[in-house]
Amino acid sequence: MAGIGESTYYKHGQSPDAEFKLALQAILAACADAGIDPREIDGFASYGDDRSEATRLASALGLPRLRSATMQWGGGGGGCCAAVANGAAAIATGQADCVVVFRSLAQGQHGRFGQSAAAGAVSGERAYLVPYGVISPPQRFAMRVRRYMEEHGVRQEALRAIALVSYHHAQNNPRAVMRGRPLDAQRYDASRWIVEPFHLFDCCMENDGAAAIVLVSAERAADLRQKPAYLLGAASGAGPRFATHAHNSPAYASANFGTLAPDLYRMAKVSPADVGVVQSYENFTGGVVMALAEHGFFTPAQANDFLTPENLIAPDGRLPLNTSGGNLAECYMHGFELVLEAVRQVRGTSCNQAPRSDVALVIGGPMVAPASDLLLGSAAAL
Amino acid sequence: MNHFYLPEGLPAPVPEPDGVSAPYWTGLREGRLMVQRCQQCGCWQFGPEWICHRCLAFDPAWVEVRPAGRIYSWERVWHPVHPALKERGAYLAVLVELPDAGHVRMVGNLLGDPMQAVRIGVEVAGVFEHHAGAAPPFSLLHWQCR
Numbered sequence: 001m002a003g004i005g006e007s008t009y010y011k012h013g014q015s016p017d018a019e020f021k022l023a024l025q026a027i028l029a030a031c032a033d034a035g036i037d038p039r040e041i042d043g044f045a046s047y048g049d050d051r052s053e054a055t056r057l058a059s060a061l062g063l064p065r066l067r068s069a070t071m072q073w074g075g076g077g078g079g080c081c082a083a084v085a086n087g088a089a090a091i092a093t094g095q096a097d098c099v100v101v102f103r104s105l106a107q108g109q110h111g112r113f114g115q116s117a118a119a120g121a122v123s124g125e126r127a128y129l130v131p132y133g134v135i136s137p138p139q140r141f142a143m144r145v146r147r148y149m150e151e152h153g154v155r156q157e158a159l160r161a162i163a164l165v166s167y168h169h170a171q172n173n174p175r176a177v178m179r180g181r182p183l184d185a186q187r188y189d190a191s192r193w194i195v196e197p198f199h200l201f202d203c204c205m206e207n208d209g210a211a212a213i214v215l216v217s218a219e220r221a222a223d224l225r226q227k228p229a230y231l232l233g234a235a236s237g238a239g240p241r242f243a244t245h246a247h248n249s250p251a252y253a254s255a256n257f258g259t260l261a262p263d264l265y266r267m268a269k270v271s272p273a274d275v276g277v278v279q280s281y282e283n284f285t286g287g288v289v290m291a292l293a294e295h296g297f298f299t300p301a302q303a304n305d306f307l308t309p310e311n312l313i314a315p316d317g318r319l320p321l322n323t324s325g326g327n328l329a330e331c332y333m334h335g336f337e338l339v340l341e342a343v344r345q346v347r348g349t350s351c352n353q354a355p356r357s358d359v360a361l362v363i364g365g366p367m368v369a370p371a372s373d374l375l376l377g378s379a380a381a382l
Numbered sequence: 383m384n385h386f387y388l389p390e391g392l393p394a395p396v397p398e399p400d401g402v403s404a405p406y407w408t409g410l411r412e413g414r415l416m417v418q419r420c421q422q423c424g425c426w427q428f429g430p431e432w433i434c435h436r437c438l439a440f441d442p443a444w445v446e447v448r449p450a451g452r453i454y455s456w457e458r459v460w461h462p463v464h465p466a467l468k469e470r471g472a473y474l475a476v477l478v479e480l481p482d483a484g485h486v487r488m489v490g491n492l493l494g495d496p497m498q499a500v501r502i503g504v505e506v507a508g509v510f511e512h513h514a515g516a517a518p519p520f521s522l523l524h525w526q527c528r
Contacts, residue, residue, distance in 0.1 A: 116464050118393050121518065127395035127403070128429065131522055132491050133388050134475050136463040143455035143477050143489075150455075150502050193460040245429025247477050248487050252454070 001084075001229040001376065002221045003034025003214035004340045009177050009331035013108025015208035023052040023104035024060060026210035030100065034214040035225035041214075043068030043096035045087035047079025048334050052104045052210075068096035072236070072372070076113075076137075077281055077327075077365030078256075080335035082372035085234035087215045097216065103336035104210035112206050113137055128246035138203050138284055141367050142195045145286030148253035149197060152300035156197060158307040159285040160188050162321070163201040163328060165312040166282065170325025172351040177207060178329035202285040204327035211336040213343065229346035229376045232359070233268030235260040236372035243369040255290035255366030260373055265296075268359075268375040272296035275375070276356025277320045277345045279338035280363040282327045287366030292321075295363060295373070314352040323352040338362050342376050386511060387491045387524055388473060391466030394513070394520045403430045405444040410521035413510050415449045417483045418442040426484025449508025449523060451478040454487055456500040472496045478506055478525050493526040 006029060007015075007022040015022060031038045038061050044054035045068070054069035068090035072079035080103065087099035107113070114136045122130045134140055148154060167183035170176035183201060191200040221228035239259045242249045251258055265271060272295060280288045289303055297319060298306040306318075314320035324330040324341035331337050342360040344350040350357075358381045364372040397404040409416030418427040420434035420442045427435060427442055434442045455477040462468050474492040479485045492500065493509060506525040513520050 114463060118464070119391065120393055121396040122393035123396050123398045123403075125429070126393075127397075127407075129489055131388075131392050131395050131520070132475050132489055132524075133392065133459055133464070133467060133470075133473055134457075134489055138461075139457065139459055139463070139475070142457040143475070146457060147455040147477075147502070193458070195460060196458040241435060246488050247455075248428055252477075252487075 001213050001231065001343050002216050002224045002226060003030040003036065004212070004343050005029025005031070005033050006175065006211040006333070006337065006340060007209045009175055009333070010208040011177055012112060012206040012208055015106050015108060019104050019106035019109055020052050020056070022106060022208065022210035023057065023102060026102055026104065026212040027057070027100050030212040030214045033226060036098065036214065039063060040098045041100050042066060043087060043090050043099035045070045045083045045090070045099055045101045046103060047072035047083040048076050048103065050103055051110065068099060073370065075365065075368045075370045077283060077335040078368035078371040079364065080281065080339060080372065081234060081362055081364040081374040082236035082370065084213065084215070084231065084339060084374055085236060085372065088231050088234070091215060091217055099215045100212050101215060102210060102212035103334045105334055106208040107206045108208050114206055125245045138195050138198050141284055141287065142198055143247065144253055144367050145284065146197055148286065148290055148300070151253050152303065154289060154300065154303045158289055158303050159197065159202055160185060161307045161309050161312060162282065162285040162288045163188055164309045166322045166326050166328035168309065168313055169323050169352045170329035173324050173330055176325040176330040177205060178325060197286065198284055201328070204283050205332045207332045209331050209333050211333045211340055213339060227347045228379070229343040230379065230382055232270065232375040232377045232381060233264050234372070234374050235263040235267065236370050238369035238371065255287050255294055256369055256371045257291055257294035257363070257366070257373065260371060261295045264373050264375060270359055270375060270381070274359045275361045276359055277314070277323060277354035278361045278363065279322055279326065279342050281335040281338060281365045282322065283365055283367070291363045291366040295361065314354045320352065320354040323350050323354060335364055339374065342374070346376050346378050386513070387493060389466050389470055390516070392464060394516050394518055396518060396520070402432055406430055407520065409446070410510065410523055411512070411519065415447045415508060415523060416444045417447045417486060419445045426486050428486035428488065447480060447483045450482065451480040451506055453500065453502055453504045453506055454479040455502060456492065458496065474500060476500070476506070476525055488523065490522065490524045493524050
């Protein structure tokens with residue numbers, strides 16, 4: 001990963017620029033960061049049905065040729081790490097030399113995930129949910145988290161710690177939408193329920209913006225401007241029948257990393273103890289609890305003891321978490337801002353730098369399928 | 383005149399264009415809970431699919447199941463996201479497992495006081511809610527504590 005870039009991050013509906021223009025801004029910023037001519041780009045990778053199509057980008061940027069264009073199927077923010085892996089696979093197999101992985105999202109222009117005015121008819125998975133008022137993402141995920149809390153005795157304070165940490169880190173981050181809006185335990189407790197067990201601050205924001213990463217081969221990255229962040233490993237997919245309709249996945253109280261995390265560590269040849277800093281997608285804080293446990297940092301029974309602000313805040317915590325503020329407090333860029341933050345951690349340039357950052361973990365959207373995750377590392381980790 | 387648990391105006395459930403779930407929705411309209419059960423291996427399956435996920439026999443049979451189960455999980459929704467729900471106030475959704483049907487699960491609303499204490503594991507009975515006047519007409523399956 002040779003370059004990173006993002007547009008200004010806005011509250012939803014506040015971008016003065018079109019979504020496609022935001023994508024172009026992020027891509028050019030990432031190229032400038034890497035020190036490459038944008039016309040070196042010969043591939044794009046994205047996820048979440050990004051509307052900024054690879055062919056339009058290639059035309060807009062006057063690319064001499066487009067060699068790879070991959071879109072990760074389904075899963076919403078579950079694809080934020082898989083998109084990187086797909087781009088890297090194109091390079092590793094000789095199909096492309098310079099792939100930009102990106103996400104652009106202007107919810108003010110194209111509608112929010114958290115609102116619906118749909119009438120008429122609904123079919124498929126949504127037919128089993130929407131007529132019962134189970135419509136928006138928090139409503140679709142709350143019952144997984146409730147079941148997990150019940151099975152393992154996880155308390156609301158564990159969810160709260162994740163929200164407090166994201167807001168704490170965002171206060172040092174000039175890019176963060178929630179900078180200047182600190183959160184404390186009292187304000188969390190007093191905040192309204194969106195859907196039990198999620199308070200307002202357990203839920204991600206909705207935003208306008210774009211973020212991009214330039215991927216090249218490890219050999220090429222060594223000659224470029226920035227300290228490279230190497231892709232140590234990646235995994236994506238789903239456990240057995242995880243996407244079964246009407247909440248029938250066998251592992252229901254799960255973030256869906258049961259089959260992915262072992263693959264990830266095996267490919268990267270590292271263990272959870274080697275990981276110095278984690279960016280874990282917060283669609284909802286409860287998903288982070290499950291995702292971290294499934295990546296081996298604690299057992300579900302230990303969640304209450306592990307998940308405290310002291311343990312998770314950089315630089316002194318045992319496992320600094322979501323050091324940019326993430327989806328809760330930096331910007332909901334569908335998790336792609338988390339990948340950029342992991343690159344900063346490996347470079348040593350985060351606003352909330354972790355002392356151990358040679359191995360950085362990114363966990364994509366939990367509780368969705370397909371999900372995905374990544375391990376990045378410095379040259380020292382190779 | 384609202385005798386429905388949630389106000390009218392939410393989208394009506396219909397089968398997919400390929401019809402794989404049509405027997406389920408037709409069954410609800412007739413006041414019957416239909417679930418797939420493979421005739422070859424006996425595996426229960428929900429949501430519906432064209433093939434049995436265990437033995438890969440095509441076209442699992444549909445069998446009628448007693449609408450009785452246990453609460454597997456629950457949520458109390460406070461923030462309305464659809465115009466039809468703006469005036470509703472809090473409501474309860476539950477995930478119910480059906481021990482008589484291989485523990486398949488389905489989502490519905492829990493009838494009664496939306497502020498009632500809900501406990502996982504509690505036994506519930508199904509209550510059909512018929513929206514005969516909707517276009518298209520449909521029926522839902524709700525639950526109440528036994």
